[in-house]
Amino acid sequence: MQAPQGGARSEVAGVRLPARERLGLRVQLALSRLLSPLWIPLTSVIMRYGFGWRVDPAECAAARGEYRRIRRESRAPLLICANHLTMFDSFVIGWAIGSTGVFLRDFGALPWNTPETVHFASNWWKRALAYLYKCVPVQRGSDRTEVAKVLAKIRFLLSLGQTALIFPEGGRSRSGRVDVETAAYGVGRIVTALPGCRVLCVYLRGEGQETWSDLPRRGERFHVSVACIEPKSDQRGVRASLDVSRQITAQLADMEQRYFDGR
Amino acid sequence: MTAKEIQDRVVKILTPYVKDEKALANAGPATNILEDLKVNSARLVDVVLAFEDEFDIEIADEDVDSVNTIGDCVGLIHQKVA
Numbered sequence: 350m351q352a353p354q355g356g357a358r359s360e361v362a363g364v365r366l367p368a369r370e371r372l373g374l375r376v377q378l379a380l381s382r383l384l385s386p387l388w389i390p391l392t393s394v395i396m397r398y399g400f401g402w403r404v405d406p407a408e409c410a411a412a413r414g415e416y417r418r419i420r421r422e423s424r425a426p427l428l429i430c431a432n433h434l435t436m437f438d439s440f441v442i443g444w445a446i447g448s449t450g451v452f453l454r455d456f457g458a459l460p461w462n463t464p465e466t467v468h469f470a471s472n473w474w475k476r477a478l479a480y481l482y483k484c485v486p487v488q489r490g491s492d493r494t495e496v497a498k499v500l501a502k503i504r505f506l507l508s509l510g511q512t513a514l515i516f517p518e519g520g521r522s523r524s525g526r527v528d529v530e531t532a533a534y535g536v537g538r539i540v541t542a543l544p545g546c547r548v549l550c551v552y553l554r555g556e557g558q559e560t561w562s563d564l565p566r567r568g569e570r571f572h573v574s575v576a577c578i579e580p581k582s583d584q585r586g587v588r589a590s591l592d593v594s595r596q597i598t599a600q601l602a603d604m605e606q607r608y609f610d611g612r
Numbered sequence: 613m614t615a616k617e618i619q620d621r622v623v624k625i626l627t628p629y630v631k632d633e634k635a636l637a638n639a640g641p642a643t644n645i646l647e648d649l650k651v652n653s654a655r656l657v658d659v660v661l662a663f664e665d666e667f668d669i670e671i672a673d674e675d676v677d678s679v680n681t682i683g684d685c686v687g688l689i690h691q692k693v694a
Contacts, residue, residue, distance in 0.1 A: 489653060496653075497677040519654050534657040538673050586672045587660050 366501040374485075374502060378511070381483050382456045388481055389459070390449050396440060401568040402555075404445045412575045416446040416549065419577050420458055425545040426507040429460050430536060430597045432527050432552055432605065433516035434561045436468055441565070442514060442551055445573040460514035461506050463487045463499060483511075489520070500535055504542055512549075515539070517597045525560030527602040529595055537593030540580060548597055550576045552604035574604050613693055618667075618686045625662045626682075629655050641683030667693055 396402045419427065431442050439462045443452070452459040461483045470476045470486040479486055485506075487499045503513045519533030540546045555569040565571075578600055582592040623639055630636045631650035635643065645651050651659065656679070660671050663685065669692035678684055 493656075493677045493680060497674075531654065533654060541673075586670050587657060587664070587676060590673055591657055591661070 366498070366505050370498070370502065371505055374506060375509075377480055378483070378506075378509075381481050384481060385453060385456060385459075389452050392440060393444060393449050396444055400565070402441065402444075402565060402571065403569075404441070404571045404573055408573050409445055412446050412551070412573045413448060413451070415575050415577070416458070417451065419547070419549060420455070423545075423547070424510075425547055426543045427512050427547050427549060428503075428507065428536070428539060428543075429512055429514040429549045429551060430517045430601065431514060431550070432554070432601050433518055433521045434525070434554065434558050435521065435565050436464075436563050437565060438516070438553065439464070439514050441571060442553055442573075445553060445571065446549075446551065446575065457509070457511045459483060460512045461485060461503065462514050463503065465489050496535065500539055503539055507539075507543060507546070517594055517601070521561040523561060525558075527598060527605050529598045529602055532591065532594035532598040534587065534591045534594050536597060537580075537582075537590035537595075540593050540597075541582065541589050545579070547577055547579050548600075550578060550597060550600045550604060552601055552608060554605075554608060572608060574608065576600060576604060613690070615686050615690060618689050618693075619682060621666060622663070622682055622685045622689070625666060626651065626659060629659055639682055641681060641686065643682045644680055645682065645685070646680070663689060669693060 429442070431438065439460070443459055447458050463485050464470070464479060464487070466486040466488045469479045469484060485499055485502050488495065503515070506513055515536050517533055517536040518528060518531050522528060540548060551573065553571055553573045555565050555571045557566045557569055578596070580593045580596040582589040584592050619641070623636065626645065626649065627636065629651045631652075632648065635648045635650070639649065643649060645656070645659075646653055656676070660676055660679070663669070664671055667689050669689065671688070671692070675688055679688060
């Protein structure tokens with residue numbers, strides 16, 4: 350597993366993660382990894398044969414190749430940011446950028462997720478699955494210190510050479526299109542707190558996805574594209590974080606425009 | 613600048629973001645911005661930027677974590693302008 354630049358500081362802009370929380374994440378990582386030979390192939394089978402989902406083969410190969418190259422190229426932290434249309438995007442995105450074999454060999458390449466508590470951690474079996482599936486649930490609109498703690502956890506995981514997937518719009522695109530103005534500043538906060546942090550922007554859309562929904566349709570055929578950027582800002586404090594968040598969503602909006610131009 | 617003056621300007625800045633205007637009418641230092649005034653958490657950063665412009669101060673990321681109530685805002689701004 351790669352150890353990124355910047356050492357193993359476990360804080361984001363002043364929020365230090367307690368040792369107990371860091372240990373908890375390490376235990377979760379170990380258990381998830383231990384059981385990964387079961388749940389990673391099973392998830393792929395469910396998506397392919399249960400839901401009949403497919404990712405365009407040429408685009409999938411290109412995205413996987415690019416992701417492997419980026420992971421090999423540098424030890425700097427890598428955050429994955431994507432557009433968001435359904436509650437199952439993170440599963441499909443993982444599938445689109447890496448094969449089962451790759452994730453079993455390089456477990457850090459399989460991104461952590463930050464699902465909303467109300468959807469993915471509302472009862473014991475959902476919590477168990479979320480735990481196994483490398484999730485750090487977040488409660489939207491919760492106390493600011495709780496949100497800061499989640500950001501610190503992501504920062505800590507990135508410092509361990511893990512990757513994390515965050516949706517910079519903060520929720521599913523209500524217009525069905527990437528909205529730069531809704532950029533959640535927490536994404537920028539993670540990036541600005543990590544020197545040299547790269548962002549892999551992933552644009553994923555099914556041919557039948559006109560707008561947001563809970564679940565992609567059965568038999569959906571997805572298109573995917575990726576672009577790696579290293580956003581920087583001349584501004585400071587909250588403005589810098591917001592600026593970085595908007596650069597990321599602007600990149601996703603640009604990828605979306607190219608997707609629709611090419612249809 | 614007194615705490616009362618800061619609070620009045622804070623409430624004025626918050627007004628366009630507030631969903632519960634009745635709660636705003638009775639707002640005091642203990643009023644929670646997200647829970648009582650029902651300000652969308654995603655818009656909190658816009659509120660913070662408005663504070664920066666209004667009071668000509670710079671607010672760090674970690675400062676945002678301490679902003680839960682109107683009193684927190686007043687305390688933070690008072691500390692920055694002092």
